[in-house]
Amino acid sequence: MSRITACFQQLSTEKRAALIPFITGGDPKPAQTVGLMHALVKGGADIIELGMPFSDPMADGPVIQRASERALAAGTRLKDILDMVRQFRQQDAKTPVVLMGYLNPIEYMGYETFAKAAQAAGVDGALLVDLPPEEVGDIGELFQRHDLDPIFLLSPTTQPERIQRICQAASGYLYYVSLKGVTGSANLDTKAVAEKLAEIRQYTQLPIGVGFGIRDAASAAQVAQISDAVVVGSALVQRIEDTPEADLIDTVTAFVRELRNAISSEAPSAATA
Amino acid sequence: MTPADLLTRPRIKICGITNPQDAIIASQLGTDAIGLVFYQASPRAVTVTQAQAIVQALPPFITVVGLFVNAEAAYVRAVLNQVALDRLQFHGEETAAYCESFRRPYIKAVRMRPDTDVNAIAQQYPQAQALLLDSYVKGVKGGTGVTFDWQHIPAQPLKPIILAGGLSPENITHAVNTVAPYGVDVSGGVEQAKGIKDAAKMAAFIRGVPMSIAHSVTPATDTPSEFETQPDALGHFGPYGGVFVAETLMQPLAELQQAYTHYRNDPEFKAELDRDLHHYVGRPSPIYHAERWSKQLGGAQIYLKREDLNHTGAHKINAALGQALLAKRMGKTRIIAETGAGQHGVASATVAARLGLECVVYMGAEDIKRQAVNVYRMRLLGAEVRAVTSGSKTLKDALNEAMRDWVTNVDNTFYIIGTVAGPHPYPAMVRDFQAIIGREARAQMLEMTGRLPDALCACVGGGSNAIGLFYPFLNDAEVKIYGVEAAGEGLDTLRHAAPLNAGKPGVLHGNRTYLMMNDDGQISETHSISAGLDYPGVGPEHSWLKDIGRANYVAVTDDEALNAFHALTRIEGIIPALESSHALAYCQKLAPTLSPEQSILVNLSGRGDKDINTVATLEGIQI
Numbered sequence: 001m002s003r004i005t006a007c008f009q010q011l012s013t014e015k016r017a018a019l020i021p022f023i024t025g026g027d028p029k030p031a032q033t034v035g036l037m038h039a040l041v042k043g044g045a046d047i048i049e050l051g052m053p054f055s056d057p058m059a060d061g062p063v064i065q066r067a068s069e070r071a072l073a074a075g076t077r078l079k080d081i082l083d084m085v086r087q088f089r090q091q092d093a094k095t096p097v098v099l100m101g102y103l104n105p106i107e108y109m110g111y112e113t114f115a116k117a118a119q120a121a122g123v124d125g126a127l128l129v130d131l132p133p134e135e136v137g138d139i140g141e142l143f144q145r146h147d148l149d150p151i152f153l154l155s156p157t158t159q160p161e162r163i164q165r166i167c168q169a170a171s172g173y174l175y176y177v178s179l180k181g182v183t184g185s186a187n188l189d190t191k192a193v194a195e196k197l198a199e200i201r202q203y204t205q206l207p208i209g210v211g212f213g214i215r216d217a218a219s220a221a222q223v224a225q226i227s228d229a230v231v232v233g234s235a236l237v238q239r240i241e242d243t244p245e246a247d248l249i250d251t252v253t254a255f256v257r258e259l260r261n262a263i264s265s266e267a268p269s270a271a272t273a
Numbered sequence: 274m275t276p277a278d279l280l281t282r283p284r285i286k287i288c289g290i291t292n293p294q295d296a297i298i299a300s301q302l303g304t305d306a307i308g309l310v311f312y313q314a315s316p317r318a319v320t321v322t323q324a325q326a327i328v329q330a331l332p333p334f335i336t337v338v339g340l341f342v343n344a345e346a347a348y349v350r351a352v353l354n355q356v357a358l359d360r361l362q363f364h365g366e367e368t369a370a371y372c373e374s375f376r377r378p379y380i381k382a383v384r385m386r387p388d389t390d391v392n393a394i395a396q397q398y399p400q401a402q403a404l405l406l407d408s409y410v411k412g413v414k415g416g417t418g419v420t421f422d423w424q425h426i427p428a429q430p431l432k433p434i435i436l437a438g439g440l441s442p443e444n445i446t447h448a449v450n451t452v453a454p455y456g457v458d459v460s461g462g463v464e465q466a467k468g469i470k471d472a473a474k475m476a477a478f479i480r481g482v483p484m485s486i487a488h489s490v491t492p493a494t495d496t497p498s499e500f501e502t503q504p505d506a507l508g509h510f511g512p513y514g515g516v517f518v519a520e521t522l523m524q525p526l527a528e529l530q531q532a533y534t535h536y537r538n539d540p541e542f543k544a545e546l547d548r549d550l551h552h553y554v555g556r557p558s559p560i561y562h563a564e565r566w567s568k569q570l571g572g573a574q575i576y577l578k579r580e581d582l583n584h585t586g587a588h589k590i591n592a593a594l595g596q597a598l599l600a601k602r603m604g605k606t607r608i609i610a611e612t613g614a615g616q617h618g619v620a621s622a623t624v625a626a627r628l629g630l631e632c633v634v635y636m637g638a639e640d641i642k643r644q645a646v647n648v649y650r651m652r653l654l655g656a657e658v659r660a661v662t663s664g665s666k667t668l669k670d671a672l673n674e675a676m677r678d679w680v681t682n683v684d685n686t687f688y689i690i691g692t693v694a695g696p697h698p699y700p701a702m703v704r705d706f707q708a709i710i711g712r713e714a715r716a717q718m719l720e721m722t723g724r725l726p727d728a729l730c731a732c733v734g735g736g737s738n739a740i741g742l743f744y745p746f747l748n749d750a751e752v753k754i755y756g757v758e759a760a761g762e763g764l765d766t767l768r769h770a771a772p773l774n775a776g777k778p779g780v781l782h783g784n785r786t787y788l789m790m791n792d793d794g795q796i797s798e799t800h801s802i803s804a805g806l807d808y809p810g811v812g813p814e815h816s817w818l819k820d821i822g823r824a825n826y827v828a829v830t831d832d833e834a835l836n837a838f839h840a841l842t843r844i845e846g847i848i849p850a851l852e853s854s855h856a857l858a859y860c861q862k863l864a865p866t867l868s869p870e871q872s873i874l875v876n877l878s879g880r881g882d883k884d885i886n887t888v889a890t891l892e893g894i895q896i
Contacts, residue, residue, distance in 0.1 A: 055664060055795040056781060058673045059519035059680070065663050077793045103517060103780045108794030110354040112347055130517045130780065134507055137374045138346040145347070157524035166520075177521055181681035 003096040003124045004149055004172040007046055008207045008228065017224035019044060019260050020209055022100065022233035023252075024051035024067035025084055026076025027240060032248060033084045036240075039249045041095050043256025044264075049127070049231065052081050052101030059129045061181075063234040066241060078105045078114075082121045089122035098125035098151060098172070111139050115146040125149035125172045133162075133169040140169050153177050154208075156196055167204035173229060174204065177212045188213040194226040217262035224263040232259055280484040283449055284456035286338060286435070287463065287475060289317035293330035295470040302472075302479050306336035308362065308458070311344065311352055316467040317460065324356045334822075338362050338380065349375055359820070362405060369398045376512035378402050378821070380435065384409040385421040395431035404430070405458055408438035418461045420444070423452050442477035453485045500747035500823075503814065508697020508784070511820060513813035516696045518783045522676070525683045530698045532603050537705065542602065549594055553627065554584045556591075556709065560717040560874075566844045573727065573867035575860060577847070577877040578714045580738065585620050587850065587879030588710060588738045593620035593689055595706035597628055600687030607631040607686045611675040613640055613668035613734075614804035614852075615647025616879060617691030622656035632656040635675045637667040640804060647883060665798045668808050672782055692735025693812030696783025700812050707741025714874060715745050722872060728753040728863060731876035732855040733826065734770065734806035736815045738878035747823060756815060757859040759801035760828035770799035772811050773819050773826040786813040802831035802887070803851035805879075829858040837861050838881065838888065850879030851887065 001009075011018050021040050025033050033050075040048055053071035057064060085097050099118065106114045106128065118126065126148050131139070133152060140150040149172025154163060156179065167174065178193050197208055210223045211231030223230045236255060243251045287299045288308030296307055309324050310317045319327070328337055339358040341349055343365030352358070353375060361379040363372050372379050381398045382405040383389060395404060408421040420439035433455030440448055441462030449457065463478050465471040508514045516526060536542040550556040559582065563575045580588040593610075600608055608630050612618030618634040625632035634651055638660040641648055651658050664670035672695075679688040693700045693707070718726050729746060731739035733756040746752045761769030769775065772787040779788040781796055789797040789809040801807045818824040829837075834851060837858035842848045849857060853876070860875045867873070881888075889896050 056669060056673055058676050058782070059521070061677070062663065069664070072795060104788070104790065104796070105794030107779055108777075108790065108792075110351070112351045112354070129519050130783070132516060132518065132520060132523055134523075135515050135517055137376070138350065142347050142350070153520035155519075155521040155524070158520060159524065159527075162523065177519075180521060180683065181677075 002147060002149065002172070003094065004047065004098075007096050008173065011046065011228075017227055017263055018046035018207070018209065018229035019220070019256070019263055020047045020049055020211075020229050020231045021045050021236050021256055021259075022049040022051060022211075022231060023236060023240065024053055024064065024071050025081040026053055026071030026074055027067040027237070028070050028245065029074045030071070030076050030080050030084070032245070034087045035249055036252055037084070037088045037097075038091065039253045040256050041092060043253040044260025045095065045256055047096045047098060047229070049098045049100045049233070050081065050085065052078060052099055052105060054102040054105060057102060061234060063238050063241070067237045078109055079117070082117050082123070085118075085123050086121040096124040097122065098127060098149075099123055100127040101129065103128050103130050111142055115142050115148060118148055119146040123148060125151045127151040127153070127175060129153070133165050136169060144171060149173075151175055154200060156180060156192070160199070163200055164203050167200070167206065170206060173207040173209050174200070175231065176200065176208055176210045176227070178210050178223075179213050181212070188219055188223070190222045190226065193223070197226060217258050220259045221262040221265070230259070230263060282482055282484050283454055285479055285482055286456060286458045287460070287470065288338075288340065288437075288458055289315075289460035289464075289468060290327060290470070291317055291319055291323065291468040293327050296327045297330055297332075298472050299470065299475055300332050300335050302476050304335065304475075304479060305456070306338050306360075307331070308338045308340050308460070309356070309358075310340045311348075312340065312342040312364070314342075321352060321355050324352070328357050336360060340364060343367065346371065346374060353377065360402070364407075369400065372398065373400050376509065378511060380405050382407055382437075385425055385438070387422070387425065389425060391425070391427050391434075392431045401432060403433040403435050403455060405435040405437050423448070426452055440478075442474055442481055445478055445481040446483050449483050449485050457482060498748050500744070503817065504697065504701055508701065510700070510814045510817035513778070513786050513816040514697060514700055514784050515813075516783060517780045517785065518696050519680070521680045522696070522783075525679070526696055526698070533599060533698055533702050536599055536602055542598065546595055546598055549598070550591070550709065554590050554594060555582065557713045557717070558582050560714060560721060562721070563841075563845050566841065567864065567869075569844060570861060570864040572864040572869065573871040573873045574869065575864060576718065576721075576726065576872060576874045578710060578742065578874060580710060580876060580878045581847070581849065581853070581880035585616070585623050586882065587616045587620070588707060588741060588876075589617045589620040589691060589879075590623065591709060591741070592691070592703045592706040592737060593617065593624050596687065596689040596702070597621070597624040597630065600630065600689070601628055603687065605630070605685055605687040607633070607682065608689050609633045609635065609675050609678050609686055610689045610691060611635045611668065611671040612691065613637070613671070613807055614883065615640070615644040615651065616805060616883065618651050618656070618658070619647055619654070621689050621691075622651040622654035625656060626654045633678065634658050635661050635671040635678070637665070637671050638662045639666040640668065640671070643804065644883075646886070667798070668804075669782070669796065669810075676782075692737040692808075693740050693814060694735045694782055694784060694786070694810055700784065700814055703737055704740045704744055704812075704814060707737050708744045710738065710741035710876065711743060711745035714742060718872075718874060725749055725752050726874040727751075727867060727871040728755060728873045729876075730755045730757060730856045730860045730863070730873055732757050732759075732806060732852045732878065733773070733811060733815060734759070734803075734808050734852065735810070736812040738876050740812060740814055742874075742876040743818070743824060754818075754824040755859055755863065756824055756826045757855045758826060758828040759803060759806035759834075759855055760830045761800040761802070763830055764828055767797070768800040769828070770801040770807050770809065771828040772809060773815060774828045776809075778816065781810050784813045786810050786816045787819070802834060802891075803855065803884075805850070805852040806855065827859055829855050833858040835888070835891070838884075842881070847877070848881035848885075849877055850881045851884045853878045854881070
């Protein structure tokens with residue numbers, strides 16, 4: 001069983017939503033990423049989304065754009081990201097790691113080369129933001145052959161026939177983008193999200209994570225009640241930007257713990273089990 | 274054309290090449306293509322390393338075909354990643370979906386049995402460029418060495434036929450005279466031993482291929498040419514183009530596609546567009562015979578398509594107007610645009626003012642500094658100019674930022690893209706709006722000179738003025754096409770903007786195309802004296818035209834462009850834009866190689882007034 005599937009099975013017995021923090025690999029410097037990944041786990045992360053920096057992150061807001069710029073300025077390369085996962089795996093064999101980023105660096109490396117290297121490093125899934133199922137071709141199958149779950153986005157405007165298509169192409173989990181716009185935008189409408197998730201669940205048994213617009217413990221707790229996973233990116237990356245390097249680990253651990261406590265206390269199991 | 278004009282020599286492919294020496298000899302003898310066998314069970318199989326050495330050794334204009342038999346898709350991809358194959362050829366039981374999944378032009382091989390229905394198979398593989406007909410021998414896949422009964426080949430094949438199976442120097446002439454195929458394929462018939470070719474046999478074989486009228490070039494069919502059917506429903510030009518965007522943009526793009534498909538054929542929409550193009554833009558733009566300059570260069574006659582005389586001074590208004598009218602029909606009240614030098618921003622601000630739409634233009638902070646006059650023009654026209662401070666603070670970052678705005682405000686906002694890049698349907702839509710340049714020019718040249726030009730020349734940044742000129746000429750095989758990229762300070766300096774000449778295919782801004790990038794797939798910063806060409810990508814249709822060889826892409830340096838800028842200004846009294854000066858600079862090289870009876874049509878895409886400060890500064894003059 002894959003780490004991602006095992007993780008969601010465990011969570012379903014605990015009746016709790018997963019917490020999936022996102023950080024950009026190499027931000028602020030490559031040497032800090034592995035330590036930050038362990039800090040995320042220590043704070044209570046269930047799955048880690050690790051961003052692969054790209055020069056032209058078209059779907060990202062300013063916070064994650066700046067993280068990409070910092071990582072690239074510090075010399076981060078795609079192979080370094082894979083190496084960070086490999087190092088992380090030496091101490092943590094359990095926490096799933098999903099790589100998130102844009103297509104071009106992977107296309108340049110070669111899909112087969114990337115898939116092999118990611119598998120060897122201990123990566124569990126890949127979310128390529130600018131690769132919709134219409135363009136995925138054999139890449140999804142190639143990834144699955146290398147034990148990488150292809151993770152796809154769904155949005156408020158995704159139509160039923162495409163929801164179906166995306167659900168068929170995906171494995172591991174699905175990532176629902178909770179609002180129109182780029183990462184880090186404001187205003188989350190929990191009721192609208194709940195309705196769309198109900199629609200998506202007609203087509204799939206896969207767990208559904210919700211991201212874009214979750215800024216703090218309160219919004220994380222709200223989303224945890226209606227989804228299988230809560231993805232927090234910009235709010236965390238903003239803290240990395242604002243924190244002096246010496247305090248990074250503590251700040252990140254504390255913020256993730258705050259989110260995790262908010263999610264756990266909202267778990268339906270506490271009230272109904 | 275007389276029947277004699279239709280005689281062509283069938284294309285020749287020598288298959289099963291296993292070493293560079295044989296490849297070089299085959300090329301020198303005049304083969305059109307070579308085949309490399311990626312099928313381990315074949316005695317002629319090559320490894321990736323062998324294949325790389327063979328491709329490296331080949332002279333230009335030889336097509337390299339990779340042959341596969343029921344291979345794993347990942348293996349085919351791995352080979353494609355490492356070997357520069359031009360075409361794929363599938364010999365097993367591959368499905369059409371599998372063959373198409375590699376997004377490369379392909380040939381499907383058919384093993385001919387007495388009951389094989391060639392045209393039924395042609396319909397099963399609609400994307401196949403040709404069918405290769407080979408003999409069926411039980412248990413043998415690929416080169417069988419025996420002929421089949423050519424009577425089973427239909428008289429009116431639906432696809433070009435490549436004849437294979439047991440061809441040799443002895444029977445080739447008879448075969449071509451009997452079958453009249455598009456091409457012939459030989460392997461064992463020209464060998465001295467398995468996998469080793471015999472130079473004398475290859476020479477005799479190639480000499481033996483007679484001229485013939487191939488079924489596939491029989492004219493007067495109503496089927497559209499390959500150029501008219503591009504792109505496919507998802508925006509692919511061969512392996513390029515497509516829709517590489519985040520899920521949040523898929524529905525807005527689908528709605529745009531739907532609206533565009535509807536209105537492009539709507540008589541009222543077309544009438545409104547035509548009216549505005551005539552009365553507001555000033556079309557048709559004239560063609561001018563640059564007689565003094567032609568005489569001075571001492572070769573071909575040079576004709577200029579005067580897009581510089583359009584309202585706002587460049588071709589950009591053609592597509593901005595078309596898109597703004599579409600925005601209005603779609604009920605959008607706000608338009609956004611990205612701009613580099615400011616020409617597309619000015620065109621968008623202009624049509625927004627004309628139609629009473631709110632307008633926001635994204636412009637890199639660096640470009641705002643360099644193009645103060647255009648920034649002020651946009652503000653005069655009522656547009657808000659937003660500085661983009663992310664990334665390299667230039668055109669590509671302005672495009673990123675406009676996309677982010679669009680995805681956030683899609684309900685009331687239309688994004689007017691300035692070039693033939695971006696996700697589908699933008700490359701096709703902008704091309705269609707710009708194709709009026711070529712349609713007018715083609716008719717004007719026929720009227721003025723009685724014939725088509727021998728060559729077309731246009732500058733290529735994103736490539737909208739170029740595709741606008743080229744597109745209506747693509748079926749005119751006798752018209753040579755030159756797209757001119759910005760070589761900046763030289764192609765070997767990294768200070769240029771010439772992805773088609775010095776880049777690699779990749780994915781940026783919603784489409785797959787040639788790009789400038791570093792060795793980690795990160796997009797590079799570019800340089801050109803002309804801000805309008807200063808872009809790391811290029812429209813996907815150009816990438817496709819390059820790969821299929823229909824257009825030639827060349828590059829000229831900043832200095833050469835500047836030289837042509839001065840030449841046209843002084844000799845013809847026309848100040849060209851620095852972008853257009855690149856096309857003129859290549860024309861300056863090309864004209865002396867042609868005769869005075871021949872002609873070159875150059876797209877003078879914009880006027881140079883906007884560049885006067887740049888030129889003056891370079892010459893140390895303070896205005």
